[in-house]
Amino acid sequence: MGLVEFTPTREQLAYTFGGAAPVMTVQPGAVLKLWSEDAFNHALTSVDDISSEKVDLRFVNPQTGPFYVEGAEPGDTLAIHIADLTPARNWGASATIPFFGGLTSTDRTAFLQESLPDTTWIYHLDTERQTVGFQARFGDFEVALPLEPMLGTIGVAPPGGEVRSSLVPERFGGNMDSPEVKAGTTVYLGVNVEGALFSIGDGHYRQGEGEACGTAVEGAMTSTIIVELIKGGAPAWPRLETDGHWMVVGSSRPMEDSWRIGQVELIRWFGDLFGLHPMDAYQLLTQTALAPVANAVDANYSVVVKAAKSLFPAAQAFDGMHAELRNRAARL
Template identity: 55%
Template sequence: MSEPRMITVRPEPGDYAWTFGGAAPYARITPGTVLDVFTEDCFGGRVRSEKDLVSQVCEFPYLNPQTGPFYVEGAEPGDTVAVHFVSIEPARDWAASTTVPLFGALTSTSTTASLQAPLPETVWIWQLDRARRTATFQAKDSDLRLALPMDPMHGTVGVAPAHLEVRSALAPDAHGGNMDTPEMRAGVTCYLGVNVEGALLSLGDGHARQGEGETCGVAVECAMNTVIIVELLKGVSTPWPRLESDTHLISTGSARPLEDAFRISQLDLVQWLVRDYGFSELDAYQFLTQAVESPVANVCDTNYTCIAKIRKEWLPDRETHRGLHARLRDVAATLPKPGVPSI
């Protein structure tokens, strides 16, 4: 097997995309390419202290900058792009989180209107110890100082939507986008259905960690240095973003209300088992009802995202997605450290 092509991508401030669809390709890549990419945090790096309020230092809708899009040679509608996350590492020793007026799961919002006053805009700066792998919370209203383990992930990865749509990088849907699931961590392969020629893959929104649900709407937001392998599955359709780890198959669903996001993720996992694991539809429905895990990804975005996951050890020994996850994991284990010429 020939050594995969490796490209380092360090965007300039004007290079980021703010939407899925509607943005010209940042670069063209061939399947099998390894990308060593820098992604800026969701605030564009502008929230650096507790005095930097989002409403003052950021300009809506220019939030959630994406690195990309990358035109994948040979990708056509009906295919699937696979993104294997080799490593996801914070690029700085700090991260930011905040409350945002009229945003989040436990406050009035523009779509859940009430007489309740908006929450105050407050910023927390989390200190990251990249050697010890911790993220430290400093309380605003007491001397509490608590360290949590880092669990780096990408809140956003996706391709251009179908039907000529252009979607904000703040929105999750069938194209991927801002799903905000902690499952999107190193060692995982994400499968995305191709809607347009070249797929137009982008990623961003790094989180040093995030609880399930992203309750206040903002995780421990940080810039990332991330290494991914991008592959192409010809003739394999993926209606909703799917993830595969060494231990689980994982389906996603994004919609409002929350129960519709739940239904989409559960149905997609049922259909996955029917397609690749020999179940009938009703048998898959019964089996998953007793075996599925259903964490919530986010309950704050323009669409909510739910997860349905099943342990692979409980399934028949069958191949899914042509065994690509295992092959990409093996390639990842052989990769040299990043440091190749930039584009």
Template identity: 65%
Template sequence: MDVVEFRPTPDQYAWTFGGVAPTHRVRPGTALKLWTEDAFSGRLQRACDLPSQVLDMTEVNPQTGPFHVEGAEPGDTLAIHIVDLTPARDWAASTTIPFFGALTGTDRTALLNTPLPEQTWIYQLDRARNTVLFEAQRPVRGSDGFSIELPCNPMLGTVGVAPAGREVRSSLVPDKFGGNMDTPEMKAGTTCFLGVNVEGALFSVGDGHYRQGEGESCGTAVEGAMEVTLIVDLIKGGAPEWPRLEHDDHYAVVGSSRPLEDAWRASQVGMVGWLGELYGLDRLDAYQLLTQISRSPLANVVDANYSALTLVEKSLLPAADAYGAMHRHLRELSRELI
């Protein structure tokens, strides 16, 4: 297996999907060992750091890549298997940003009330315990404070390819090309299937989270730099309309849109189509089955588009080999890297 190692310098980050020259050309079946910067470009380091004072909003969500995959053509399917995600720092940051987040007014949801105040939380990572420490910043009545250890569950907020039609999209946006989907399901052991829109696919990854709740309510997770190991492969044809995920135990489809109902609908329609491909089901039969077995976790309700998942447990279905058992193949290859 070819192995490519890449730690980008700040001048090598990508800030968009599309419109960026590739940093590398790789063959299908290549393993990549990468470093990704956090969503804040490493600028939020202390609880006294405020976004309005230290962030450059043109330099948020830096991406590592893009990578040109040899032989990838529009209509093909790119398979990206996440082998391992390891926090690259012993701390991570989260914050509230004015007019950003699910529970505040925004420029699109215009209200007369003032925005929520800026505030930054720094989470300390305990590698031995595999936890991150939440510490309340204001005194709790009758105590010296409140803190709690939370399990560290690393994930990637962004995995995406260049969009179709020469579009250039911000790395803050999720859509059919993937992008900033912010789903906790994008974790080690996941294979992400994306439709190829341009020659070489031009995929990028980034926006590591040490943990995130479903919905990413305040708009920022426990954001941290990440050591990323993945394997990229190529399937000729079969491009899905919306990103598909496969774990050992689940299938999932991610839909991204506004309003949230349309993101959910896109994921549901995407899963109806996938069930039809896997089992030869008529669309209405797949719709009926989906209604009885699916779950609908939220990914984010904060980005330029919201993202919702339709998740189905494999144990409820007959055995099937999605994309010629590509997930199983990549899982076996991943053992060489761990």
């Protein structure tokens, strides 16, 4: 199947999951090369730009999509394999936004102190060395950090006709901000509406676990993905698979509920993979699982619960879909 390339116009960008008309219909098996705008909607381009003056919070986390997948029905599983992520600009931006982030008071965790300084950092890419450069704003420190592209948002339309902001992570995926959503990863999402209506965006050139200040190195991205449809078997929460791990992403508040969601869903996945009784899976998970925080700043917090494949007997999730998609990606 040929490569489908799509670069949205500004009028075609979506800012919600659900509620937007599809920009295109694609067939299962399609290979898509998609351009996406940065989370600030190209509002911060220099250190002199500050979010309170430049960023319109109605139009952040712009999404490329949604895409209607032919034949997708509620209860099916959409498999999206990320074949490649390439920065579409030679710079990325990060910022501290007033009353937003993990280490400041917010509209939900309210205190009397003033906001932290509204500050923008620009990271310049060195494509030869594959690094992004941090330059201190309140001193002379500089350091080159490895380029590690990822997608902050990937999701489908929610159930029940809901329309959710592209800032929100939930069962449908959305703004999970997990560094695990990178090239080589297959994302499994439960289909809630006819056509699935998936979209992607919020490219990050790199991000630490937790996304502490609320913004990564945000940048426009060119994403090459393979889209497949598995009839039935919809996971309750997003599942991720790499060559080395099985993972589940839970998103809620408080954060311990995100952790619990991921733990419960990985126990259920162990049952699918190995035929384990839930109590045996619970015990096995207790001794093997890792639980990195994906984000501690969004409308819901996201926690990834992951198990290393090397610790377990060989098993095929979704009838070996990840390995098949990896092979297809290698032939692109």
